[in-house]
Amino acid sequence: MSLVTMNEVFPIAEEKKIAIPAFNVDTLEIAQAVLETIEEENAPSIIAVGQAAIKDGKLEALASIVTLLAGKMKTPVVLHLDHGQNFEQVIKALRAGYSSVMIDGSTLSLADNIAVTKQTLQAAHAVGASVEAELGAILGSEDNISHDDSKPFLVKVQDVVDFTSAVDVDALAVGIGNAHGLYKGRPNLDFGRLREVAEVCPAPLVLHGGSGIPADMIKTAIEIGIRKINVATEVRLSYVKGLNAESRSEDYYTMTNSGKCCVKELVREKIRLFSRR
Ligand SMILES: [Zn+2]
Numbered sequence: 001m002s003l004v005t006m007n008e009v010f011p012i013a014e015e016k017k018i019a020i021p022a023f024n025v026d027t028l029e030i031a032q033a034v035l036e037t038i039e040e041e042n043a044p045s046i047i048a049v050g051q052a053a054i055k056d057g058k059l060e061a062l063a064s065i066v067t068l069l070a071g072k073m074k075t076p077v078v079l080h081l082d083h084g085q086n087f088e089q090v091i092k093a094l095r096a097g098y099s100s101v102m103i104d105g106s107t108l109s110l111a112d113n114i115a116v117t118k119q120t121l122q123a124a125h126a127v128g129a130s131v132e133a134e135l136g137a138i139l140g141s142e143d144n145i146s147h148d149d150s151k152p153f154l155v156k157v158q159d160v161v162d163f164t165s166a167v168d169v170d171a172l173a174v175g176i177g178n179a180h181g182l183y184k185g186r187p188n189l190d191f192g193r194l195r196e197v198a199e200v201c202p203a204p205l206v207l208h209g210g211s212g213i214p215a216d217m218i219k220t221a222i223e224i225g226i227r228k229i230n231v232a233t234e235v236r237l238s239y240v241k242g243l244n245a246e247s248r249s250e251d252y253y254t255m256t257n258s259g260k261c262c263v264k265e266l267v268r269e270k271i272r273l274f275s276r277r
Contacts, residue, residue, distance in 0.1 A: 003067060003099040004076045005130035006170050006228070009044040010204045013227045018275040019207070019218075022046035023267060024082060024232035026053045028065055029256045030239050033263035035069045035077065042075050043271045046100070048082040050232055054089070063096040080132070082230070090120050094127055102132040106175070110159055114166045121167060132228075133167065135159055136175025138208045153177070157196045164202055171228055173206040181233050182212045189213070191220055198225035206230070211237075215273055222274065231270055238262040 006020075013020045025031040025047055038045045047070075049062045063079060070077035080100040081093040090101045103120040105113030117133045124131045136155025155174040164172065174197055176190045187209075198205060204227035210218070211233035218229065242259030249255060 001071070001073065001076065003070055003079050003097070004044075005099045005128065006046065006078055006080070006132070006204075007130050009046070009076055009078060010171070010227055012044055013204070016275065017222065019222045019226050019229045020044060020046055020078075021210075021267075021270050021274050022048045022080060022082075022206075022228055022230045023235050023270075024048045024050045024053075024230070025062060025066070026050075026056075026058070026236060027239075029260055030235060030263055031062065031065050031069060033239075033260035034235070034267050035066070035073065037264045037267040037271070038077065039073045039075050041268060041271045043275060044076040044078075045271070046078040046080045046228065048080045048230065048232070049093075049098075050082040051085065059092060060096045063093075063098060067097055078130075082232070083134075084120070087116060087119050087123070091123060094124060094129055098129060100124075100130040100132070100170075102134070102173070104134050106134040106137055106173075110162065114163060117163075117167045117169060121169065130170040132171040132173060132206060133163070133169045134173040134175075134208075135163055138173070138175050138178055138180060140179030140181045140209065154190055154193055155197060157193070157200060160197050160201050164200075169203050171206050172201055172203045173208050174201075176207075178207055178209040178213070180209045182237075183209075187213055187217065189217055189221070191224060194221065194224050194226070201225075204228060210234075210270075218273055219276065222276070229270075229274055231266075234266055234270075235263060238266040 083104040137153040206228040210229040210231045239259040242262035246255045246258040
C-alpha cells in the first residue's frame with residue numbers, strides 16, 4: 001500500500017494501548033530487513049531517516065527505496081524525517097515524498113520553537129503529511145545532534161501546555177532523561193514528569209533514545225501514554241554485528257545477509273516488546 005501518515009497509525013496504537021516503533025534505516029539492506037519483519041509481524045510502523053543518512057546524501061534515495069518496498073506491503077508504513085533541522089530540510093523531505101516530518105526546535109527558545117513548528121505544520125499539512133515536534137532536550141549524541149548535558153533537559157509541564165495550545169502537532173517528543181545512543185547502566189527516566197505531561201498533552205507522546213531501555217521501563221512508558229518509540233542505534237549496531245560475524249567469508253552477500261538476519265531479529269523483538277506481545 002501507499003505510505004500513510006502518523007495520523008493513520010496512532011489510532012491503532014491508542015486503541016491497543018501500544019507504541020508504534022520508529023526504526024531508523026541507513027541502507028537499502030537495512031530497509032529491506034526492517035520492512036520484511038514489519039510485514040511478517042503485521043505491525044504498522046514508522047521508517048525514519050536520520051541526519052547521518054542525510055549527511056551521507058541519502059535523503060531522497062532512501063525515500064524512493066522505502067516508498068517502493070512499502071508499496072508492495074499490506075502493513076501500513078510511515079516514512080518519517082527524523083530530527084528535521086530546519087524548515088528548508090523539511091521542504092526537501094516533503095518534496096522527496098516523506099509522509100511525515102519531525103521539526104526539532106528543542107534547542108531554540110519556546111517562542112522560536114513554536115514559530116518554526118507552526119511554519120512546518122502549514123507546509124506539511126498542506127501536502128497531507130504529519131508533524132512531530134520536540135520539547136525538552138534529549139540527551140546524548142547521535143547523528144551530530146547533541147545537547148549540553150549541563151543544561152536543564154527535563155520537559156517543563158507548563159511548556160507543554162503553552163506549546164500545544166499554540167501549535168496543533170500530530171506528535172510530541174519529550175525529554176524525560178532519555179538519551180540517544182546507548183545508556184551507561186540503567187536509564188534514569190522521570191516517569192513522574194511523563195505522567196504530568198501525559199495529563200496535559202493532547203498529542204501522542206514520543207520517546208526518543210529507545211535503544212537499550214529495559215523492557216520494564218518501556219512497558220511503564222507505554223502505560224503512561226508513550227505512543228511512538230524511536231530505535232536507531234540498536235538497528236545500526238545489529239547490522240554491523242551481523243556483517244562482522246561473517247567478515248572472514250569475504251563474501252558480500254554472506255556478510256549482508258548475516259547483517260539483515262541480525263536486524264530482523266532486533267526489529268521483531270522491539271515490535272513484540274512495544275506491542276506487549
Ligand atoms: Zn531522536
